[in-house]
Amino acid sequence: MSVLVFADSSEGKFKKTAFEVVSYGKKVAEELGTNLVALTINGGDASELYAFGAEKVLEVKNDLSTFNAKAYASIINQAAEAQSANVVVIDSSVDGLYVAPMVAVAMNAGYASNVVALPSSTAPFTVKRKAFSNKAFSNTIVSTDKKVIGVAKNSYGAHENAVAGSAETFSANVPEMGVTSESVDKATGVITIADADIVVSAGRGLKGPENWGMVEELASVLGAATACSKPVSDLGWRPHSEHVGQTGKPVASNLYIAIGISGAIQHLAGINASKVKVVINTDPEAPFFKAADYGIVGDAFEFVPQLVEKLKAFKQA
Amino acid sequence: MKILVCISHVPDTTSKINFTDNDTKFDANGVQFVINPYDEFSLTRAMWFKEKQGATVTVVNVGEASTEPTLRKALAIGADDAIRVNVNPTDGFLVAKELATIVKNGGYDVVLAGKESADYNGQMVPGMLASLVDFNFVNGCVGMEVDGTAVSATREIDGGEEKVSTSLPIVIAGQKGIVEEKDLRIPNMRGIMMARKKPLNVVESSGVTASTATQSFEKPAPKGAVKLVDNVDDLINLLHNEAKVI
Numbered sequence A: 001m002s003v004l005v006f007a008d009s010s011e012g013k014f015k016k017t018a019f020e021v022v023s024y025g026k027k028v029a030e031e032l033g034t035n036l037v038a039l040t041i042n043g044g045d046a047s048e049l050y051a052f053g054a055e056k057v058l059e060v061k062n063d064l065s066t067f068n069a070k071a072y073a074s075i076i077n078q079a080a081e082a083q084s085a086n087v088v089v090i091d092s093s094v095d096g097l098y099v100a101p102m103v104a105v106a107m108n109a110g111y112a113s114n115v116v117a118l119p120s121s122t123a124p125f126t127v128k129r130k131a132f133s134n135k136a137f138s139n140t141i142v143s144t145d146k147k148v149i150g151v152a153k154n155s156y157g158a159h160e161n162a163v164a165g166s167a168e169t170f171s172a173n174v175p176e177m178g179v180t181s182e183s184v185d186k187a188t189g190v191i192t193i194a195d196a197d198i199v200v201s202a203g204r205g206l207k208g209p210e211n212w213g214m215v216e217e218l219a220s221v222l223g224a225a226t227a228c229s230k231p232v233s234d235l236g237w238r239p240h241s242e243h244v245g246q247t248g249k250p251v252a253s254n255l256y257i258a259i260g261i262s263g264a265i266q267h268l269a270g271i272n273a274s275k276v277k278v279v280i281n282t283d284p285e286a287p288f289f290k291a292a293d294y295g296i297v298g299d300a301f302e303f304v305p306q307l308v309e310k311l312k313a314f315k316q317a
Numbered sequence B: 001m002k003i004l005v006c007i008s009h010v011p012d013t014t015s016k017i018n019f020t021d022n023d024t025k026f027d028a029n030g031v032q033f034v035i036n037p038y039d040e041f042s043l044t045r046a047m048w049f050k051e052k053q054g055a056t057v058t059v060v061n062v063g064e065a066s067t068e069p070t071l072r073k074a075l076a077i078g079a080d081d082a083i084r085v086n087v088n089p090t091d092g093f094l095v096a097k098e099l100a101t102i103v104k105n106g107g108y109d110v111v112l113a114g115k116e117s118a119d120y121n122g123q124m125v126p127g128m129l130a131s132l133v134d135f136n137f138v139n140g141c142v143g144m145e146v147d148g149t150a151v152s153a154t155r156e157i158d159g160g161e162e163k164v165s166t167s168l169p170i171v172i173a174g175q176k177g178i179v180e181e182k183d184l185r186i187p188n189m190r191g192i193m194m195a196r197k198k199p200l201n202v203v204e205s206s207g208v209t210a211s212t213a214t215q216s217f218e219k220p221a222p223k224g225a226v227k228l229v230d231n232v233d234d235l236i237n238l239l240h241n242e243a244k245v246i
Helices: A016-032 A069-082 A094-107 A213-222 A230-234 A265-271 A300-316 B037-052 B065-077 B092-106 B125-133 B189-197 B232-242
Strands: A002-006 A035-041 A056-060 A085-091 A110-115 A125-131 A136-142 A147-151 A166-169 A180-186 A198-202 A225-228 A255-259 A276-281 A294-297 B002-006 B009-011 B033-035 B056-062 B081-086 B110-114 B136-147 B150-157 B160-167 B170-174 B200-204 B212-218
Touching (some): A002 A069, A016 A085, A016 A147, A056 A069, A069 A094, A094 B092, A094 B125, A094 B150, A110 A136, A110 B092, A110 B212, A125 B212, A198 A213, A213 A225, A213 A255, A213 A300, A276 B232, A300 B232, B002 B037, B002 B092, B009 B065, B033 B065, B037 B056, B037 B110, B056 B065, B056 B092, B065 B200, B081 B092, B092 B125, B110 B125, B125 B136, B125 B170, B136 B160
Parallel strands (some): A002 A035, A002 A085, A056 A166, A110 A147, A198 A225, A198 A255, A255 A276, B002 B056, B002 B110, B056 B081, B081 B200, B110 B170, B136 B170
Antiparallel strands (some): A110 A125, A125 A136, A180 B160, B009 B033, B136 B150, B150 B160
């Protein structure tokens, strides 16, 4: 028996979430008294995973140039069988959430997604999951022999735990894929909301798209992604891909800065998983202040340029 | 084209979330239930196919009798008939298995669902269903067209979009973008009247068992009050020294 984690990568480099799931899987393996195996598909340098506790890394090398859920699910299942893995850990990236349910069916495993903590018990296997759009948690018992655990981004974190690991090539059959990638249109040179540790978001309080320069500048100083509230994307001031909230993108960043956003419940549902929230708003009654850690009651046009300048000085100090 | 749209019956997004029975059950008292917002996008896309390309649209829910008003709303929006699988949907895998029986028996070409439900946010049922019935599957779909048996679709990826080609039969997990929010349908009086006469068939569970169970619920720890500052120096200081995020 072992614990298998799928360490996802993009263009030959491990995603940050790969280190999170390896860290998580290592602890679960320790609790179960077994070893941790990481699986990579055209991934990065295996030694990067040893640093987080992967004793064995199975490397699949093939000509899949882009992610394919059916192929990946089949490969993960083949690796789980080969390693007699009863627990498979997968991240909650867009691709992780695509592939994990398919792995669960292939393994006939119970699947718990959006898991935010290590198991509180391994017999019965009990994990804490986000539910009700981050308004509550469900302590869920996975009762099947085999289990697929989806770890929510930025919830457990990456913890260095160096081991002497080794890598080996794993040969897996790739099934008929069914879905063929035709083209990928991905922003380059900008930090995406999914990858960002810091997100700077603005709402209707900015009065118009022409005022986004200072938001972008603040994001640039902080190495952050930019985002917006739903009305702003509905008005066409910013692209829909930046819309954060219940029906938009979820944010689980370390720092979320909301400028001129009142904090509708649907918006808060999308950002609740962020660790530290800062609000700048002229309205002291804005509901966002109840959800925030730090706040400035004031005019964004006065405070944001000041923040940009002071942060530039802070970063240089 | 035969389309099945999977409908979840979920608390309205503005609902207060509470639990009863020693935090083991969701407290539905005073809660307004609605069609899962993600499913609404997929249902509207199904209506588009029905009107523009010709299709029959069946809606299905796995749930107890209390979910029927939600299915009637879907009928009022324009679905032709409805199926309710009479079982308490305690687990995503259980729901997917029940839906798989409906799909296998119904001969559907396209199954549309929302990418997740607004209650458990598990994002698991569509992918499990596709695997169980061996249909092609596109998750997080923000655009789709069907031409004969060929399907072109666009899905959201981290930082962008991917265009894919595939074929029927297919499961699509849709989200905002598969139709725009302004195009979502609101039932009109005629639709509501007609919905009363449309068939709503109740089928019993196929007897599958759940693979997970909720032991208890809990709410996040109460948050401390916001710390208000009146200048950016103090804010930077707090973010650096106290929160340690910059």
